[in-house]
Amino acid sequence: MTINVLFSALPGRWEQYQEPLSAAFIHAGLRVSLRTDHAPETVDYVVYAPNGGLSDFTPFTQLKAVHCLWAGVETIVGNPTLRVPLARMVDAEGLTQGMVEWVTGHVLRHHIGMDAHILNPDHVWQPENPPLAPERPITILGLGALGTACGQALTGLGFNVTGWSRSPRNVQGIRCLHGSDELQQALTKAEIIVTLLPDTPETTNIVNAKRLALLAKGAVVINPGRGPLIDDAALIAALNTGHISHATLDVFRTEPLPKDHPYWVHPRVTVTPHIAAETRPSSAAKIVAENLRRAEAQEQLLHLVDRRAGY
Ligand code: NAP
Numbered sequence: 182m183t184i185n186v187l188f189s190a191l192p193g194r195w196e197q198y199q200e201p202l203s204a205a206f207i208h209a210g211l212r213v214s215l216r217t218d219h220a221p222e223t224v225d226y227v228v229y230a231p232n233g234g235l236s237d238f239t240p241f242t243q244l245k246a247v248h249c250l251w252a253g254v255e256t257i258v259g260n261p262t263l264r265v266p267l268a269r270m271v272d273a274e275g276l277t278q279g280m281v282e283w284v285t286g287h288v289l290r291h292h293i294g295m296d297a298h299i300l301n302p303d304h305v306w307q308p309e310n311p312p313l314a315p316e317r318p319i320t321i322l323g324l325g326a327l328g329t330a331c332g333q334a335l336t337g338l339g340f341n342v343t344g345w346s347r348s349p350r351n352v353q354g355i356r357c358l359h360g361s362d363e364l365q366q367a368l369t370k371a372e373i374i375v376t377l378l379p380d381t382p383e384t385t386n387i388v389n390a391k392r393l394a395l396l397a398k399g400a401v402v403i404n405p406g407r408g409p410l411i412d413d414a415a416l417i418a419a420l421n422t423g424h425i426s427h428a429t430l431d432v433f434r435t436e437p438l439p440k441d442h443p444y445w446v447h448p449r450v451t452v453t454p455h456i457a458a459e460t461r462p463s464s465a466a467k468i469v470a471e472n473l474r475r476a477e478a479q480e481q482l483l484h485l486v487d488r489r490a491g492y
Pocket of ligand 1: 252253254271276322324325326346347349350360377378379380381383384405407431432455457458459
């Protein structure tokens with residue numbers, strides 16, 4: 182029997198995904214009709230990007246599951262018209278690899294003080310050596326697919342890494358803390374923090390003035406998670422006093438970041454345009470196909486979103 186899969190994403194994405202998805206479905210032994218224009222009442226699965234324009238799932242009367250192409254699901258998780266399982270993108274080969282590279286690069290930039298030598302217009306001879314990685318405490322807020330992989334890469338380089346999550350985790354080489362009671366401990370004296378939490382009501386403004394004050398003087402904030410994790414006014418105030426020496430931000434409350442936003446002109450803020458980790462069609466297609474195979478075989482789906490937890 183042929184399975185009808187609707188692809189719903191920004192128009193340019195279809196050209197990128199059609200071939201890898203079709204190949205992955207064949208490889209998974211599935212007979213699929215993959216289109217962008219199936220009639221809703223005939224659709225079995227939706228391969229979905231939250232910015233693709235689809236928000237009302239009511240007409241999808243025979244829908245079995247939705248597979249989100251993004252890791253962050255804050256804009257779909259509370260959709261009351263969606264009454265079938267929702268899976269999100271976890272892809273070690275593409276998305277996670279990209280995030281590990283972005284986080285490691287930006288951590289190393291601040292750790293070894295690259296800017297002092299790259300941006301040295303007065304040609305000052307500055308022979309100070311930075312501390313070595315084991316002397317640099319780094320805290321990662323969020324020890325999920327991405328936070329864990331970044332933490333492991335950083336411990337691999339010798340950094341002293343603490344991770345913090347909602348439930349207890351055990352990751353070799355990482356000091357694992359969890360829950361609101363241990364957040365203060367996780368942040369105290371950290372010299373670099375990396376925020377890889379999902380955007381939920383519990384995580385909104387989690388990096389606020391009180392918590393920034395716990396970090397070591399001159400600490401660096403790196404946010405590739407989601408914009409609302411940061412209390413922007415508190416961060417700018419802490420940058421202005423020098424308590425925070427730099428913020429490298431990939432995600433924002435409003436994207437693209439408005440032209441007149443103070444982050445663009447702040448001398449100690451680096452803005453990157455939500456590029457930390459992109460879903461890569463060739464590897465993501467294999468994840469989607471495996472999940473559809475599982476659904477058709479009545480097996481447990483991978484990377485299911487917990488709709489109540491919000492991520
Ligand atoms: P994940 O596997 O769901 O991990 C989320 C982590 O956050 C888990 O460790 C979870 O705790 C923790 N967490 C959630 N709510 C919490 C709370 N209230 N208190 C403490 N910890 C909490 O997600 P992921 O795949 O690693 O992705 C993380 C986020 O990265 C995504 O949600 C997305 O927003 C962002 N992202 C950004 C980009 C980019 O290009 N900038 C790309 C991809 C993803 P438990 O372990 O206890 O569940």
